[in-house]
Amino acid sequence: MEQTDLLSRLGVALAIGLLVGLERGWSQRGHEDHRRAAGFRTFALSGLLGGVAALISASTGGVVLGLIFVAYAGVFAAFHWLEATADQDVSVTSVIAGLLTFLLGALAVLGDIGVSVAGAVAMTALLAFREQLHRWVKTLTWAEISSVLILLAMTFLLLPLLPNRTIDPWGAINPYEVWLLTILIAAVSFVGYVAVKIFGDRMGILLAAAFGGLASSTATTLALARMSKDRPESGRLLSAGILLAGVVMMARVAGITLLLNAPLASQIIGPIAAAGAVLGLCAFLLTLGHGGPTDPLTTTRNPLAIDTALKLGAVIVAVMLAAGYLRTVLGSAGVVLVAAVSGIVDADALTISMAHMGGNGVELRVAAQAILVGVAVNTVTKAVLAFAVGDRGLGLTVAAASLAALAAGLGVALMAA
Structure with a gap:
């Protein structure tokens, strides 16, 4: 290790200690200097x-680093115990912070500087936002905590166990992708x-809609x-x-098509823009007419809706099987039916598939029809879901706006034909 690199790494180790020390010193600024262990x-x-x-351990062996760390930990813990006894404070946070500071300083010299700095920043942030984190934890309900745990189990325990390949005769069902979509829902x-x-x-509903629509509008x-019931x-x-x-x-459909197949995009952009404009206008008018409360949500209903997600996942499997079967039986002649x-x-x-096939085995006109039919069916499906799962007023409103959007899109498509 060159001298310049060595000095810079030691400087980072010192900077890590200064960063943590700044937070610890500021948080304990009301204590007298001689009454603080660190x-x-x-x-x-x-x-x-x-x-x-x-x-030192780089030239003498890792045992030396371990021994120094044990000695440091013992001294640090002993002085903190004296402070805790005097103040009747049982918090061990400062001890853990001190041990981590030592280890991150060692990592800055022996390992990745970026990782050590990131660890120091993360630790300092956790220490600095103590009050905010404690207040936030007190606002949590068991339904929210259990929902997070279930979602994590679905993602990191069950998902890796599923095969990432099709398992049916028609090549339609990929258990990994189906479960991933269920997690997304x-x-x-x-x-x-x-x-x-x-x-x-x-703000909450509109943000959820915008970002959720990027992942899955369905x-x-x-x-x-479902929220409308509460x-x-x-x-x-x-x-x-x-x-x-x-x-x-x-x-999203228009953007994907434009990116992958510009000639195909020119044939669908008009109807999609017209339908999207009508939906957007209806959404805007509905927000203007909103007179409900803007207080935070207080319902205790399970926020994860795992039962609903599993039911929709089963429907997805059935639809994918049907689409795979039709694709196998009808071939290219059934493109529009499969799209529906x-x-x-x-x-x-569907959009990605047609963007690749349009002009390469499937006529651009047929590929455009398939995309437009798929978008129309998806829009109708969401209206049916809104009517079936939500309250009556929401279902009627979404259905009316969806029909108006489809009518506008169909009108533009007929004029362009």
């Missing part, structure tokens, strides 16, 4: 000590719940429609959110 200077020296210990529901709880009705529709007074805003998710879906069936679930896969 302050600004002690943490700064702890980071530098870790760096020096790592440097549940996650969109949870994100919508959190957004409304934090930001209130107006899942977003399901989540917002908050019927927010039906107009929830309807606007569903329509906004539809606008995002249409913009596929559109029940999602428009993205």
Whole structure:
């Protein structure tokens, strides 16, 4: 290790200690200096000590680093115990922070500087936002905590166990992708719940709709429609959110097509723009007419909606099987019919497929028809979901706006034909 690199790494180790020490010193600024076990200077020296210990161990062996760390931990813990006894404080946070400062200083010398700095910043942030984090934890409900745990288990325990390949004779069902879509549906529901709880009705619902629409407008529709059962007074805003998710879906379809097949995009952009404009206008008018509360969400209903996600996942499997069977039996002659069936679930896969096939085995006109039919069916599906899952007013509002959008899109398509 060159001298310049060595000095810079020791400087980073010292800087890590200074950063943590700054926060610790500021948080304990009301204490008298001689009554604190560790302050600004002690943490700064702890980071530098870790760096020096790592440097020594580089030439003498890792055992030396371990011994120095054990000695440091013993001294630090002993002085903190004296402070805790005098102040009757049982918090161990400063001890953990001191040990981490030493280890991050050592990592800055022996390992990746970026990782050590990132760890120091993360630790300092956790220490600095202590009060905010404690207040936030007190606002959580068991339903919210259990929802996060279930979502994490679905993602990191069950998903890796599923085969990432098709398992049916028609090459339609990929268990990994189906379960991933089920996770997405549940996650969109949870994100919508959190957004409304934090930001209130107006901003929370619209944010959830916009970002949820980027992932899955169908899942977003399901989540917002379900929310209308708990908050019927927010039906107009929830309807606007569903329509906004539809606008995002249409913009996504147009963008994907334009990126992959510009000639094909020129044939679908008119009808999609017309339909999207009508949905957007309806959503805007609904937000203007919103008179419901803007307080944070207080419902205790399970925010994850895992049962609904599983039911929709089963429907997705059935639709994908039907689409795969029709594709195998009808071939290219059944492109539009397959698109109609596929559109029940999602428009993205269909759009990507047609963008690749348009002009290469499938006529551009037929590919454009397939995309437009898929988008239309997906729009109708969301209206049906809103009517079936949400309250009556939301269902009627979404259905009326969707029919108006489809009529506008059809009109433009007929004029262009």
